[in-house]
Each structure stands twice: as structure tokens, then as C-alpha cells.
Amino acid sequence: DAKTTQPNSMESNEEEPVHLPCNHSTISGTDYIHWYRQLPSQGPEYVIHGLTSNVNNRMASLAIAEDRKSSTLILHRATLRDAAVYYCILRDYLYGGSQGNLIFGKGTKLSVKP
Amino acid sequence: GAVVSQHPSWVICKSGTSVKIECRSLDFQATTMFWYRQFPKQSLMLMATSNEGSKATYEQGVEKDKFLINHASLTLSTLTVTSAHPEDSSFYICSARLVDTQYFGPGTRLTVL
Numbered sequence: 001d002a003k004t005t006q007p008n009s010m011e012s013n014e015e016e017p018v019h020l021p022c023n024h025s026t027i028s029g030t031d032y033i034h035w036y037r038q039l040p041s042q043g044p045e046y047v048i049h050g051l052t053s054n055v056n057n058r059m060a061s062l063a064i065a066e067d068r069k070s071s072t073l074i075l076h077r078a079t080l081r082d083a084a085v086y087y088c089i090l091r092d093y094l095y096g097g098s099q100g101n102l103i104f105g106k107g108t109k110l111s112v113k114p
Numbered sequence: 115g116a117v118v119s120q121h122p123s124w125v126i127c128k129s130g131t132s133v134k135i136e137c138r139s140l141d142f143q144a145t146t147m148f149w150y151r152q153f154p155k156q157s158l159m160l161m162a163t164s165n166e167g168s169k170a171t172y173e174q175g176v177e178k179d180k181f182l183i184n185h186a187s188l189t190l191s192t193l194t195v196t197s198a199h200p201e202d203s204s205f206y207i208c209s210a211r212l213v214d215t216q217y218f219g220p221g222t223r224l225t226v227l
Binding site: 032044105 | 118207
């Protein structure tokens with residue numbers, strides 16, 4: 001599986017934008033970039049995913065570098081409820097079944113200060 | 115988004131007993147479901163992948179006879195921890211795939227005394 005690299009932790013102030021980086025220099029042409037977040041004692045929550053173009057949804061935006069070797073998850077206005085561990089994961093869309101599943105790294109722990 | 119539920123949300127059992135955890139996709143059918151385990155302050159580790167109507171595929175190092183997985187329908191997968199021991203105490207999380215996205219359940223906290 002292609003690996004991702006994320007900072008261990010980041011801090012943000014409430015109501016300010018947050019840019020969470022992810023490096024994936026060995027990404028293949030068929031890998032989707034997925035972002036999930038996990039609040040304490042809860043299962044991961046889907047945030048966003050993309051392949052080549054930037055993506056926006058009600059939760060966040062995903063900016064993907066032109067060479068696809070890095071991406072950035074953007075939270076436009078951080079709230080206290082956004083404090084979580086954010087995982088950047090690559091998944092190959094060619095595979096179903098036991099392949100192409102999500103393999104979690106250590107993620108980035110985001111702290112939000114009031 | 116799609117909803118995945120788990121039951122129970124927490125369970126405490128005695129060493130040597132078996133525990134069954136249910137995972138349901140509430141508003142969609144999932145041919146593929148996944149089981150993860152998470153120890154404190156660690157990331158999720160994939161245990162196995164279950165496909166409806168067939169045997170589960172276990173990750174290396176996961177004992178298939180200890181962690182029994184049944185995916186009997188398109189909306190239900192069960193994980194049974196047999197003869198549980200204190201080292202099996204963990205947070206168990208299931209996931210179901212819908213198209214190209216996985217949705218996760220809220221997790222089950224298992225404590226083995």
C-alpha cells in the first residue's frame with residue numbers, strides 16, 4: 001500500500017482556518033486520497049475524498065497538488081468539535097473485496113483552542 | 115452519509131467467555147464489511163474483511179479461530195471473540211463499504227476481566 005506522511009499534531013484557534021497537510025510521494029495513478037477523522041472513543045468519520053481535482057463538501061475542502069504527491073485538508077472555520085485525529089489514507093479504486101481497504105496510519109491530532 | 119451501527123457499544127466479560135459484536139448497515143446494503151481493532155493511543159488495525167456469503171479474509175497475525183466473522187446478509191456482519199482473555203480488551207470497530215467510500219460504526223469497547 002502506498003504510504004502517507006502527516007504531522008503528529010497541530011494546533012488551531014477556534015473560528016480560524018486549518019490546513020492539514022499530507023504527503024504521499026509514492027501515490028499511484030489509481031489511488032484515491034481519503035480523509036477520515038476520529039473523535040475520542042468513536043469510530044472514524046468520513047470527511048472527504050478525491051482523485052485529481054480539488055473537492056469541496058459541507059465539512060471541508062481537499063486541495064490536491066498537481067503532481068498528486070501531496071494534499072491538504074482544509075477546515076474553513078475550526079470549531080471545538082473539530083478537535084480529532086485526522087487520517088489521510090490512499091485507496092486503490094481498482095480493487096474491491098479484501099483489497100483496496102483502508103489502512104490507517106497514525107494521523108494528525110488536531111487541537112482547537114477557544 | 116450512510117449509517118453503520120454496532121451493538122453493544124460496550125461489554126464487560128469474564129476471561130474464557132465468548133462475546134458477539136454485531137455490525138449493521140442501516141440504510142444501504144454492503145457486500146463488503148471490515149473489522150478493525152484499536153488499542154489505547156494507537157491507530158486502527160484491520161483485522162479482517164468479510165464478504166457476504168463467503169469466508170472472511172483475515173490479516174496476518176489475526177487468529178481466525180479466535181475471531182469468528184459471519185456476514186450472513188447484506189446488512190449484517192458479526193464478530194465473535196471466542197474464549198476472550200484480558201489481552202483481547204480493545205475497541206472494536208466495524209466498517210461497511212458503499213461504492214468507493216467506507217463508513218464506520220461507533221465502535222464496541224470490550225473489557226475482559
